[in-house]
Amino acid sequence: xWTWSDSGTVDAxxxxxxxxxxxxxxxxxxxxxxxxxxxxxxxDFHTGRFTAVMGPSGSGKSTLMHCVAxxxxxxxxxxxxxxxxxxxxxxxxxxxxRRDRVGFVFQAFNLLPTLTAxxxxxxxxxxxxxxxxxxxxxxxxxxxxxxxRLHHRPSQLSGGQQQRVACARALITGPDVVFADEPTxxxxxxxxxxxxxxxxxxxxxxxxxxxxxxHEPAAAAYADRxxxxxxxxVVDELAAPTADRVLDRMKNLERVTI
Ligand SMILES: Nc1ncnc2c1ncn2[C@@H]1O[C@H](COP(=O)(O)OP(=O)(O)OP(=O)(O)O)[C@@H](O)[C@H]1O
Numbered sequence: 676x677w678t679w680s681d682s683g684t685v686d687a688x689x690x691x692x693x694x695x696x697x698x699x700x701x702x703x704x705x706x707x708x709x710x711x712x713x714x715x716x717x718x719d720f721h722t723g724r725f726t727a728v729m730g731p732s733g734s735g736k737s738t739l740m741h742c743v744a745x746x747x748x749x750x751x752x753x754x755x756x757x758x759x760x761x762x763x764x765x766x767x768x769x770x771x772x773r774r775d776r777v778g779f780v781f782q783a784f785n786l787l788p789t790l791t792a793x794x795x796x797x798x799x800x801x802x803x804x805x806x807x808x809x810x811x812x813x814x815x816x817x818x819x820x821x822x823x824r825l826h827h828r829p830s831q832l833s834g835g836q837q838q839r840v841a842c843a844r845a846l847i848t849g850p851d852v853v854f855a856d857e858p859t860x861x862x863x864x865x866x867x868x869x870x871x872x873x874x875x876x877x878x879x880x881x882x883x884x885x886x887x888x889x890h891e892p893a894a895a896a897y898a899d900r901x902x903x904x905x906x907x908x909v910v911d912e913l914a915a916p917t918a919d920r921v922l923d924r925m926k927n928l929e930r931v932t933i
Pocket of ligand 1: 710732733735737738
């Protein structure tokens, strides 16, 4: 549902988050090697919003993303994608739900080398036996800006172009949420800006929900909101972030957790 805010802009009414977790706990290992990666985390990822997840190394960012995306099972607590409770789901249903309702962008582009850019982008639709939504496909392709390189193979594309293909592949099914884990980690600053601009456009123009794990304050500044993790807990949150404000919060966090 959408309403007009006092400032005259359109705001989503946050009735039902695209994804949420309650008391999410994840413990790795046992005995001396036991690690509490997530410790009773409560979090909502709002529909049509771009959320960045930051925190020191080992704070639980990837574990949070993997649990909320259904890639990893919680030790306890609940995870919902829309109304579907992932934490109660059998593996085969979880696999189908991930395929149909979640998009992923990883640091390594994970494109299939023998397929063209276009074939890589439409692969999730082929696997699900679905035809492309032509209007959505056109908007995504325009935003990706690959021009005449759509029929090239990944090895004929730059790293930045390959990551934009991976991003288009994540968007093409119109998923409930796109999860991006360090998507700019292997890119130079100009390609990073292009990729982050593409994620931002997907939120602003397509209403996409995006959750991105990043170490970079400049990347987090593209988001609407930044969540900060430390020692497996959500310890801070920042709305309308700028790179400087994110950096300040990170410095405080590192002072507290060292
Ligand atoms: N499969 C695993 N087995 C054992 N411990 C794990 C496993 N995965 C993660 N951990 C531990 O859980 C904690 C959280 O890890 P996680 O990868 O989620 O942190 P992160 O914030 O994403 O770190 P980074 O920024 O370094 O990628 C760390 O102490 C890590 O060593």
